[in-house]
Amino acid sequence: MPKSVKKSGISVHDRLARGIGERILAGEFAPGTLLPNEAEWGKSYAVSRTAVREAIKTLTGKGLLLSRPKIGSRVQPREGWNLLDRDVLSWHRSAIDRRSFAASTQEARRIIEPGIAELAAKKRSAEQLDRLVTALENMRKAKSVPENVGADVEFHSALLQAANNALLVPFGIIIEQALANLFDYTSQRNPHHNLAIRLHENIVRAVVAQDGVAARQAMVKLIDDTDAVIAATTPQKKKN
Amino acid sequence: MPKSVKKSGISVHDRLARGIGERILAGEFAPGTLLPNEAEWGKSYAVSRTAVREAIKTLTGKGLLLSRPKIGSRVQPREGWNLLDRDVLSWHRSAIDRRSFAASTQEARRIIEPGIAELAAKKRSAEQLDRLVTALENMRKAKSVPENVGADVEFHSALLQAANNALLVPFGIIIEQALANLFDYTSQRNPHHNLAIRLHENIVRAVVAQDGVAARQAMVKLIDDTDAVIAATTPQKKKN
DNA sequence: GCAAGCGTTTTTGTATGACAATTAAAAATA
DNA sequence: TATTTTTAATTGTCATACAAAAACGCTTGC
Numbered sequence: 001m002p003k004s005v006k007k008s009g010i011s012v013h014d015r016l017a018r019g020i021g022e023r024i025l026a027g028e029f030a031p032g033t034l035l036p037n038e039a040e041w042g043k044s045y046a047v048s049r050t051a052v053r054e055a056i057k058t059l060t061g062k063g064l065l066l067s068r069p070k071i072g073s074r075v076q077p078r079e080g081w082n083l084l085d086r087d088v089l090s091w092h093r094s095a096i097d098r099r100s101f102a103a104s105t106q107e108a109r110r111i112i113e114p115g116i117a118e119l120a121a122k123k124r125s126a127e128q129l130d131r132l133v134t135a136l137e138n139m140r141k142a143k144s145v146p147e148n149v150g151a152d153v154e155f156h157s158a159l160l161q162a163a164n165n166a167l168l169v170p171f172g173i174i175i176e177q178a179l180a181n182l183f184d185y186t187s188q189r190n191p192h193h194n195l196a197i198r199l200h201e202n203i204v205r206a207v208v209a210q211d212g213v214a215a216r217q218a219m220v221k222l223i224d225d226t227d228a229v230i231a232a233t234t235p236q237k238k239k240n
Numbered sequence: 241m242p243k244s245v246k247k248s249g250i251s252v253h254d255r256l257a258r259g260i261g262e263r264i265l266a267g268e269f270a271p272g273t274l275l276p277n278e279a280e281w282g283k284s285y286a287v288s289r290t291a292v293r294e295a296i297k298t299l300t301g302k303g304l305l306l307s308r309p310k311i312g313s314r315v316q317p318r319e320g321w322n323l324l325d326r327d328v329l330s331w332h333r334s335a336i337d338r339r340s341f342a343a344s345t346q347e348a349r350r351i352i353e354p355g356i357a358e359l360a361a362k363k364r365s366a367e368q369l370d371r372l373v374t375a376l377e378n379m380r381k382a383k384s385v386p387e388n389v390g391a392d393v394e395f396h397s398a399l400l401q402a403a404n405n406a407l408l409v410p411f412g413i414i415i416e417q418a419l420a421n422l423f424d425y426t427s428q429r430n431p432h433h434n435l436a437i438r439l440h441e442n443i444v445r446a447v448v449a450q451d452g453v454a455a456r457q458a459m460v461k462l463i464d465d466t467d468a469v470i471a472a473t474t475p476q477k478k479k480n
Numbered sequence: 481g482c483a484a485g486c487g488t489t490t491t492t493g494t495a496t497g498a499c500a501a502t503t504a505a506a507a508a509t510a
Numbered sequence: 511t512a513t514t515t516t517t518a519a520t521t522g523t524c525a526t527a528c529a530a531a532a533a534c535g536c537t538t539g540c
Contacts, residue, residue: 011493013297037520048495050290053521057253057294061301063325069502069521079397084410085303085322092406107359108407115351157319166332167348167414170324174407251522277491288524293492309492309531 012047016055018087019045024064024075025091035065035073062088084170089177098184102230105178110223112171113156114216120162121207121215128162129207136204140197148193149183155200162207182226185233192229199225252287256295258327259285264304264315265331275305275313302328324410329417338421342470345418350463352411353396354456360402361447361455368402369447376444380437388433389423395440402447422466425473432469439465 020041023029036044041052056073059065063080067073082088093101120128135158138151156175160168199222206215260281263269276284281292296313299305303320307313322328333341360368375398378391396415400408439462446455 013493017301039520050494050496054294054297054493056521057297058301061257061298061325061327062322067521070504070519071502072520078406079401079409079412080326082302082322082325082410083406084324085301086320087301089407104405104407107405111352111355111359111408119347119351161319165344165347166318166323167344168351169319170322170410172319253522279491290525291523294522296492307492310490310533311531312491 013051013054013058016041016045016047016051017058018091020055021059021062021064021087022091022094024059025088025095027095029075031075031077033075034071035075037072064088084173086173089173093177093181098181102178102181102185105174105181106223106227106230108171108174109178109226110220112168113159113175113223114219116160116163116168116171117203117206117215117219118212119165119168120159121210121212123164124162124207124210125164128158128164131158132162132204132207134158136197136200139200145183149179152179152196159203159207178226182229185230192225195225196222253291253294253298256281256285256287256291257298258331260295261299261302261304261327262331262334264299265328265335267335269315271315271317273315274311275315277312304328324413326413329413333417333421338424342418342421342425345414345421346463346467346470348411348414349418349466350460352408353399353415353463354459356400356403356408356411357443357446357455357459358452359405359408360399361450361452363404364402364447364450365404368398368404371398372402372444372447374398376437376440379440385423389419392419399443399447418466422469425470432465435465436462 020029020035029035035041038049038052038056041047041055042049045052056065056067060067060073062085063076063082065073066076083092120132124132132155135151135155139148139155142148142151153176156179157172160172160175199218202218203215203222206212206218260269260275269275275281278289278292278296281287281295282289285292296305296307300307300313302325303316303322305313306316323332360372364372372395375391375395379388379395382388382391393416396419397412400412400415439458442458443455443462446452446458
């Protein structure tokens with residue numbers, strides 16, 4: 001019996017890649033494991049070998065697999081996984097519990113975003129500053145939760161771009177996921193909205209003044225606040 | 241059998257993916273550009289459409305492309321590129337000049353690695369500490385430049401793993417490239433070897449003592465030294 | 481004249497079948 | 511037992527055919 005894959009508008013090999021990818025991230029196929037061969041995938045998902053191969057190429061491109069003739073496709077060690085890939089990260093997110101995912105993203109943000117803010121303050125161009133200011137205005141104008149999330153993501157993306165370092169760009173995905181995650185917690189209305197706006201304003205002020213240290217500090221405060229929001233909406237947390 | 245100079249071993253679609261990927265990173269196909277269609281690629285590289293499609297799937301999986309029926313494959317905006325993918329980063333590296341690549345990697349390391357050191361000091365397990373200590377010993381014992389690079393990379397990988405945050409793991413690729421790059425500069429013998437060892441020892445000491453602040457400071461000193469090495473081997477640079 | 485709807489056509493998406501290349505594992509040999 | 515050869519399983523590549531999506535141009539109706 002063909003395994004049912006969630007159907008949607010997207011292509012067969014994309015659905016397959018997601019199906020297999022989620023099972024790898026969930027630990028069903030641990031690193032070092034040899035996957036079923038292409039013919040078996042085709043049979044179990046009722047698709048052609050062509051589609052299977054394209055799905056496997058996608059996963060290989062993301063560092064999850066390595067294929068060799070006569071051997072098959074082997075799950076690679078975790079160090080090689082492109083966890084900062086949008087797809088892989090979303091599979092990862094659905095494979096672990098929300099709390100620890102939120103903790104990981106916040107921890108990572110705390111390491112990276114203050115440095116980004118400092119760089120942005122020092123190196124931003126006038127255009128990049130414009131984009132940041134516009135994002136802040138959109139945050140003020142936001143009337144719904146999705147609008148709010150969108151403007152917030154745009155704000156942090158603009159800041160990231162203003163840092164002018166291509167190697168840091170991939171970390172934007174973490175911020176995106178962290179914010180999406182956050183708005184899972186703060187259900188419909190966010191009473192912190194005004195405070196959040198003010199915290200973002202402080203960052204903009206520092207970037208305008210090209211004051212790296214102030215930008216860093218303002219970002220730390222913003223992340224502190226996010227931590228507080230998460231803690232407040234959580235039944236209980238255990239310390240270690 | 242030296243008659244054929246064909247890139248032996250590597251598959252056709254891998255070579256194609258690399259070929260197209262390098263041309264995208266080099267700017268020949270800018271973001272927003274529509275690539276030639278699959279049939280044309282097949283003709284110009286003398287391969288089947290199947291191979292072309294698998295190469296394109298690889299690149300799509302790395303965030304470089306998006307394909308849609310009747311439209312074609314369009315180069316995605318840079319924000320979506322998985323620059324922390326090993327392949328993409330190497331294509332990027334060969335597309336820009338060495339100096340600015342070194343500057344970018346050092347800038348990124350300066351943002352992230354101190355935080356990693358601090359996390360590692362606070363959260364490392366006994367086994368993770370062992371791995372770190374072993375890497376340090378291998379640095380001491382290293383007799384050749386490649387051995388030295390290998391042990392150095394292993395040291396920073398061990399530290400990264402000790403930080404116990406999966407989202408930060410992809411950053412290891414930057415460290416790898418940065419160190420490889422560095423040893424391009426310091427040609428054969430590195431007179432800084434003893435100093436470098438001592439700087440690494442300081443990090444280990446802090447991690448042993450679980451002193452996060454000390455670990456952070458020690459890492460900053462190490463990166464400072466790396467900057468100094470780069471500056472010393474460079475004709476001239478301007479400060480701003 | 482102009483807008484809306486409808487086929488046309490281009491390009492990717494999927495399937496099938498065939499054969500080549502690779503190499504682990506089994507079999508044969510020294 | 512150790513080494514070499516053969517075999518077989520699996521991915522890699524190709525050719526062909528048709529399906530599906532969607533931009534484009536055409537017709538039609540007002």
